[in-house]
């Protein structure tokens with residue numbers, strides 16, 4: 001081989017190697033995409049996903065570990081803005097995390113101190129009506145548990161079914177009804193988080209309920225109590241559905257909270273839940289329901305709701 005031929009051969013070899021490396025890179029990226037695609041196509045989230053999300057957050061948080069997870073509903077995320085020494089993490093940056101698209105939901109965690117507790121505040125939750133599975137909607141709960149949180153406060157806005165409730169009332173959730181909408185625990189049990197058949201009799205912790213009653217009394221705030229019924233939405237319920245819910249024992253109807261509470265019961269987190277009665281549920285008044293009504297009610301209840309949640313947080 002003369003010199004010329006030698007260099008031509010070398011160039012060809014280099015090109016071939018570069019092309020090979022590119023193909024390998026594309027294959028690796030493709031494999032990662034496939035894992036994601038499989039997960040988003042409804043495969044169940046394995047323990048490794050929870051672990052990866054928690055490890056990513058732990059890296060961001062240094063030696064901060066949350067005690068209480070707070071999931072704040074429509075227009076109520078402002079409590080997160082009151083956290084001291086805040087560390088913000090967008091859901092979009094966390095591996096395996098889905099992000100919220102609902103109006104009034106920011107889609108980020110705020111880690112910090114509130115009412116003397118180390119908190120992880122979710123500013124924006126994921127709803128099944130956005131297209132997420134129950135499991136995806138509840139995913140953050142398992143992640144927060146791995147970060148150390150063993151208590152949870154959830155808030156939501158809902159339609160009042162019981163006729164002695166009124167828009168603007170705050171209702172402590174004593175129990176829930178979710179008859180037909182599946183479960184965040186469907187699929188292989190993530191045994192590292194909890195048992196196959198978790199008990200739901202104390203899903204809304206009775207001692208936390210007692211704390212809430214005492215805090216409301218101390219603040220001079222009227223506090224209602226009742227049963228929250230999960231409806232998948234996004235359409236509001238029909239009047240007939242609301243009549244059926246009343247017969248079943250529901251006091252308020254909403255489209256959230258229940259996936260997270262089931263996941264919390266599974267992984268041994270104690271939960272306190274509040275509903276803001278944003279409107280009378282469908283068919284109770286002779287008027288249509290609107291999303292704006294819900295956001296306006298949340299805004300109007302900002303002060304008392306914030307005071308009650310902070311007071312409870314200090315004592316749980």
Ligand code: HPA
Nearest residue numbers: 157158159253254255281
């Ligand atoms: N139904 C369901 N979800 C709601 C309602 C309602 O009337 N109001 C606020 N969230």
